[in-house]
Every structure is written in C-alpha cells, then in structure tokens.
Amino acid sequence: MQENKIRISIMCVVALTVFLIVQPVVFGADTGTVTAVSPKKGKSALSIIATVDKPKITIGDKITYTVVIAHDRKIKATLPDIADTLQQFELKDYEVIKPKRKRGKLVHEFRYLITTFTTGEFKISSFTVNWVNRDGEKKESKSGEISIFVESVKASETDKDDIRDIKATVGISRSWLFYSLWFGIPVLILIGFSVYYFTRKAKESGFFTGKEPKKPADELAYERLEKLKGLELIEKGDVKQHYIILSEIIRKYMESRYSITVLDMTTYELYRQLRIIGADKKHTGVIKDFLDECDMVKFAKYIPEEKILNENFQQAKTIVDITKSGLSREEPAQGAINAKQVKQ
DSSP states (O other): OOHHHHHHHHHHHHHHHHHHHHHHHHHOOOOSSSEEOOOOOSOOOOEEEEEEEEEEEETTEEEEEEEEEEEESEEEEOOOOOOGGTTTSSEEEEEEEEEEEETEEEEEEEEEEEEEEEESEEOOOEEEEEEETTOOEEEEEOOOOOEEEOOOOOOTTOOSSSSSOOOOOOOOOHHHHHHHHHHHHHHHHHHHHHHHHHHHHHHHHHHOSSSSSOOHHHHHHHHHHHHHHTTTTTTTHHHHHHHHHHHHHHHHHHHHTOOOOTTSSSSSHHHHHHHTEEEEEEHHHHHHHHHHHHHHHSOOOOOOHHHHHHHHHHHHHHHHHHHHHSSSSSHHHHHHHHHHHHHH
16 A cells, blocks of 8 residues: 555656646747757667757847757768758857767757847748768758747837927037137138238239339340349248249240230140240240249249259240240230230
8 A cells, every 4th residue: 555655656756747848848938948859760870959048039039049960970971051941030140169079979069149020930940961871871860840939029117109209409509719710710811811912912012113124025034033043032942932033024024025914824825825926836835834833833832953943044044035036026916916806
C-alpha cells in the first residue's frame, strides 16, 4: 500500500514537470525562448537547433535568432546562407561565431538581430544543410520553422488623443549692439570706399594738374613720364599707384594723339576703337599688351619683378615713339567721328 502511494506521487511529479515544459508551446507564451530542432531520423551525424529569444514582440522590437549546426568532424557539410530565410524581417546586425570542437563534433553558431515594423504572424523559414557522410553518401538535414507574432504598441494612460495646434512664433530680442552692427558696418564700408576713391583721385589730380603749357601730345607724354619717374613710387613700395599713373599717361596721350575719348574705356574697347579708326595693327597690339599689364597690377594685385617694372616703363616710351608720327591731326579726328558712328 505504501509503495503504491510512492509510485503515484512520483507519477504526479513527472506529469507536473512535463506540463510545465509543454505549457508555453501548447497555450502560447508572450516571452521566453522558442526552439526549432531538425527532425531526427535515427541518430544523425548532423543536427540543427534554431532559437529565438522572443516569440511575440511589438512593432520595432528586436529579436535574436540563433542557429547552431553541429556535425561529426569526418563529414563534409555545406552551410547555406541562413540570412535568405529572414526576408520577412529587417536584418539589423549579425555575428558568425568561430567554429568550435565539442565532444567529437564541429559546432557552428550564427546569431542574427532582426525586427519588423508590420503587425501579424511571420515565419522564419526552414533551411536545408547538405552533407556527405563517411561512406560518400549525400544527405540533407532540414531546420524547423519558427513563428513570430508582432502586435502594435498598446495605448497607455499618458497618451493624448487630441492634436494640439502649432504654437505661435517667439520673437528674438535684439540688443543695441545688434542694431549698431547691422547699420554701422555698411556705413563704415561706404566711408572706407569713399576715402579710398577720393584719395586715389586726389593723387591722380595732383599729378595731372592741367596747368601744363599747350604742347604736342608726344612732348607732354615724355615730360609726364619723367615726372612719374621722379616721384620714385616704386622705390617707396607704391607699385599700384605707379601703374595707375603710368596707364593714365598713355591713355591721355592716346586721347590727344587720335582725338578720341579713351579714359572711360576698357582696354579691349580702346583696342577695338584704334582698329576702327585705322591705327597700325602692330601699334595697337603693343598698346593692348601694355595696358593689359597695367590692368593686372591695378585690379589683380599683381606685383611684377623689378626687371618687368623697368621694361613696362620703357614700353610706355616706346608707344609714344612709334605712334607720334604717321597720321596727321585732321585724319584721326575724322576717323574718330566715323568710329563713333560705327559704334552707335
């Protein structure tokens, strides 16, 4: 009688243990690990165990999918691309564990971090591992499928059902310093430009006094060149001002020599005007090259070498030398009138 009671107690304990193990799978569990083991047909030389750490998640939660493949070291196994079975999920990360030897078997382990943003039931598909046994026979083992349930995020007590309107813009307070800089900087720039402009004009007007006696254009140009040389602007480091005056000397000479207005023309416009009135092509080429060199110094902050400085000054004299004879005073003036008519 006592023995029967012991047997019944043992059977109850065993039944309760089996129930606790099977219950999560049969009745469904919100948390815990789900395992899919490859079907066994006798004692296999290769086994597959696939597990997920959570069978049920909410949208965006991450799942760790682990696959362990163990086989005898003397068989040849071809491992598949397991990631192909996860196409219903978004793969966030993965890890391939270095193969280990355990109890005469070679163990491969793969871990995948997956998620999805769609609700419903999803399946991690099974995959097949092909292998060849010791006798050269081709075999295959197949993993089991795993179901994953994805549900939407449940509303909480702190959630708001109303949608609030956009708040009005907030003004930014500005100090007196902001307005001082806002209006002061443009004024300072304007003042600086005015000082530079009028200072430059003062220097030029100080050179071209307009009180020179009436002389032929070539003689007046030679005198002005000597006067510029006497200012020693290059020695004082004012190369730009030297080229400004040097350029104006030749332009004023062109204006008087050919009876045309050239001071407000660009170098190209002056070159074109000289070609229109019939000036010698060789002369116009020399004049254009000289004025281009002056423009480089005046506007591009180009500083020529000392040798070039002397050559440019000598070139100005050469321009006067080669153009002071040839056309008469009356012919250029008539040419200038024709040029203005063509330009219009």
